[in-house]
Amino acid sequence: MSLTHLNTRGEAHMVDVADKAETRREARASGYITMQPATLALLSAGGLPKGDVLATARIAGIQAAKRTHELIPLCHMLALSKVSIDFEINETESRVEATATCRLSGRTGVEMEALTAVSVACLTLYDMCKAVDKDMIIGEIKLEAKTGGKSGDYYREPERDSPIVTGEYRSGEVTVGLRQDTPCVHVKCLAELRERLGINELDVPFESLKEQTVAGLKAILRERDERFFQLDDSRVLCAVNQVMGSDGTPLTADDEVAFFPPVTGG
Template identity: 55%
Template sequence: MTLTHLNERGQASMVDVHDKDETRREALASGWIRMQPETLKLLVDDDMPKGDVLATARIAGIQAAKRTHELIPLCHVLMLSKVSVDFEFDHQLPGVRVRSFCRLAGRTGVEMEALTAASVACLTLYDMCKAVDRGMVIGGVQLETKSGGRSGEWHREDSQSGAMDQTMADDTAGIPPLEHPEMQVTVRFFAELRERLNVESLHVSLTDLEDTRLSALRAFLLQRIQSGELLEQPRILCAVNHEVVQGDITLAPGDEIAFFPPVTGG
């Protein structure tokens, strides 16, 4: 048997993938965190003392997927085209089930990225909830499905991905198409901001803005969304493609912009 991560001298080596075909590669991973029923109720009611737990865990999982090569030895640096992290409350567990989905067009798979996203999302859920429940248990981190590459498709036989798989594959489905879809950005609102604005997400065409700067998007939202002045509060944070930004930046088609109140960890 040939060990792909060792060279002829038995030394650790990154696999050379230059001769592999570039194909569409996808992976779906899952995990869970079990907690006390009272802790789950606080989470469902969005009443945790540290802020929006799910929004923080989602961003952490996405960031982790993008930095898998820094965490797992010999993993390649990948240009991910999509990362999604989603959650499902499970009162039978009781706790939260996590699903992570990764996609790219490349020469190596994204299984490790999906698994890393699920793992770090679970760890972040623990960090955000440990103030009220230090006895939580994380488990069940596993690959559910993968596709692409020489090995083709693989599905876990006991996978119960169900309808959530489609949610992970396209978490913006159902939003009405725009006149210029190739120029759109996605805007999301989290935690108390989402509740007060009564909107979770929307698509905005850059052609509808005065220019392509973040300030122009803010001005557009201020006019189009009821109570949009909440976005002007200094405490409201903004992330573009899951990176918190300060000041004004230029937006590009396909960007995801998130507005959310501050959260705390530690």
């Protein structure tokens, strides 16, 4: 990988895109501005001194996308075919979330346009609300997805919760992995369940099971981390040694137990 905006002498230059093929390109970027709950309430109710905040910020974002080449030195001037800005009011986090989508059929990507649009939309939100709230924070401006072009499609991986603690441990004792000779039950989580729990595989010492069944295994997992409560969802299926099982299926040392959502092949 190299930086395309640097030439062989390491100097900044604009990339010549004349010979690149025209393809349909799209980019989506997001960001948010966190504010006091009271400010958010005023914004939703239309009670701020500068008027309709979201409509103004939307126009600002669209204008910014069109003028990206004036702001970012080595960006090309592009004839965008579409710019859209969407806002979502997130009351739980007390913030306005902005998403910008830019599209064109052309020779260069539009991620800078989408990122600029989101940035300026958030700045405009700040300007519109600053009379009542100066503590607002603009955060996490990022590219979400980009399609078309030679470098291929990009999608940001969804953020995961912190991984579940899986190691065997006793108070005052830190171990890395399990001792080789400990008989274990090997647990796997598959597909959507793996992503939701943030866990792929873990070993549970067989002797720790009070009841030597799948239900007993679930009980031990729940003791380790409350997120394993999700295994009790009636949609979650399980297989013991690759054969469908249920809570009552007996376990022995070295069994492989997989938990997974309903299947969707074919």
